[in-house]
Amino acid sequence: MKCTGTIDVRDVDESSINIDPIQVGGRLTPDAMKALIAYGDGYSVCDQCRKPFRLDYIRTPPIAQFHRDLASFVNMEIARVVPGARRGFQAVADAFISPGDPVLITALSHYTEVLAIEGRGGVIREIPKTGSNIITSEQAAQKIEEVTREFHRSPTLLFLDHFDYQYGNRHDVAGIIRVAHQYDIPVLYNGAYSVGIMPVDGKKIGADFVVGSGHKSMAAPAPSGMLATTSEWAGRVFRTTGVTTDVTKRTFGIKEIGMMGCTLMGVTLMGMMASFPHVRERVTHWEEELANGRKVVDALMSIEGTLIKSEYPRNHTLTRVDTTGSFDRVAQVHKKRGFFFSSALKGKGIAGIIPGATKVWKFNTYGMTGSQAEYLAAVFRDIARENGLAVTD
């Protein structure tokens, strides 16, 4: 079926249980879908834009209020919307990093943090992970000492992911930030996999910046996200233009340089705003989400030869699993080879696993009902049994 012309209808989330790690927290609410239709046109939020002509001042629709709500949602002082978490990283990098500055990330950092630093000519240094794929404050302290010796000054910034994209492991952000602050290093808390799906308290964590992803975890269209900070840093990251042009002598009011004036001017912001009441509510159900995840993880662990690569018990719904000793063994002799697994899943209504993957893969149970989680758990066990793998009860 076509949506229009050559574009297919997309019904992954209507026709199946989607477990794609990056998609499940970004799926739109029905309210966001309504907002998309009403605000699809370019610059649609600008109808009522009046002096001082900046997005975060618009009162109708209530965009100004939304900015205040976003800041308090993560318990920070000032917030802006940005086109994706990555643009939040970039805005902070642009405001803080000069060429040659040492900047810390971790061994499990997302590539967009690397690009944001690289774009400024920063020199990247990684805090190593432990054998169990955790970033600890001890490792952070040691790396800060090492980098300080190497550069004769402490790192300019630290980018820290609360839950990493590879394992969905939880890292001791509060402990690491405490250490970083002893060296006066500001810390960007990367909440791409937390803000919008679980409660996040930026102040309690001690973050200087809190970044969230609208399309990953806030039920918003792409590209969308948020960047929040303290009043201490707001003047720097949200600095305003001071230029007077030479020929026309023009000035540009209070446009923010790091935001390129305005950021989300239509469907992305309105989708994010329409979902926000639901998002604010849903973060209070994180424990239920974890319980669903556990059902599925336990089912996988009951299949002989299957290893959970993420920390256990799980603190997140995103999990990395190694089925080299189970489903991949089946793949070696199956007539469909590696595709047997994704095709068996598809046959049972499960979507979101890379076709052909049978060794190390990831899934995310976020947003499922309890019975969908039970069903998914049963599906994994059934596929194992149907292919001659032993399953313990």
Ligand SMILES: *Cc1c(COP(=O)(O)O)cnc(C)c1O
């Ligand atoms: C997905 C992800 C990002 C990028 O988020 P965008 O909103 O797409 O820019 C950054 N960091 C982590 C840890 C992620 O998982």
